[in-house]
Amino acid sequence: MLIDDSELMRRLAGGDQQAFASLLSRHSKLVLNVLYRIVLSRDDAEDLCQEVFERLWRHAPQWRDEAKLTTWLYRVANNLAINFRQRVQQRYVLNEDLLMAECDAASLDAEVSMPLLGMGDDTLLRALASLPANYRAVLAFRFYRDLAVKDIAEIMGISAKAVESQLGRAKAQLKQNLGGGE
Numbered sequence: 001m002l003i004d005d006s007e008l009m010r011r012l013a014g015g016d017q018q019a020f021a022s023l024l025s026r027h028s029k030l031v032l033n034v035l036y037r038i039v040l041s042r043d044d045a046e047d048l049c050q051e052v053f054e055r056l057w058r059h060a061p062q063w064r065d066e067a068k069l070t071t072w073l074y075r076v077a078n079n080l081a082i083n084f085r086q087r088v089q090q091r092y093v094l095n096e097d098l099l100m101a102e103c104d105a106a107s108l109d110a111e112v113s114m115p116l117l118g119m120g121d122d123t124l125l126r127a128l129a130s131l132p133a134n135y136r137a138v139l140a141f142r143f144y145r146d147l148a149v150k151d152i153a154e155i156m157g158i159s160a161k162a163v164e165s166q167l168g169r170a171k172a173q174l175k176q177n178l179g180g181g182e
Contacts, residue, residue: 005069012060020060024053027070030145031077037140038081040129048080067154074145074155078137085133127177135170138163 003022011019031052035045055076128136134156141152142163149167153160 006065009060009063009065009069012057013063020053020057023056023069027073028053030070031073034074034137034140034145035077035081037128037144038078038133038136039084040125040136044084045081048077048084051080052077071151071155074141074147075157078141078156082133082137123178127174130177131170131173135166135173138166139170139174142167 003019005023005026008019008023012023028049032045032049035048035052036042039045039048052073056073128139131139137156138152141147141155142149147155149160149163152163156163158166
């Protein structure tokens, strides 16, 4: 019998390490995939994923069962990834060589690689890398995780209208970056 996330969180709040292991096993690949689609670096996504679950461990005693656990995990992952990208952009002058090094799709295994819509890895990854992190986030939540706009809004802490606007802008910019723009 599968124990639901709420019960596992109650057990984790009591210090049950097996409950944490179950939550980690159940959700870590999904969180890792979302993080990768935002930061476009496997190593960085793995580090951030670890931080998400460290926060889950620390937050467990204060957990209130008001939202789905996945919503909380995605919100933490999104915030960490966006903050990480901003710190990276402040530290480095991003040039095409650095972006391509970060976006090395060959370093990904099959579980984390993004479906590339029949395009060359470099072409799509370069186009995605040129998007702001918040645009990559809305695209990842909407098209990779297939989340509803209202759920994305809750995760990202913005209005549904803002999500729709960011989705439209992200798709337009991606289309332009891929050579399909005006």
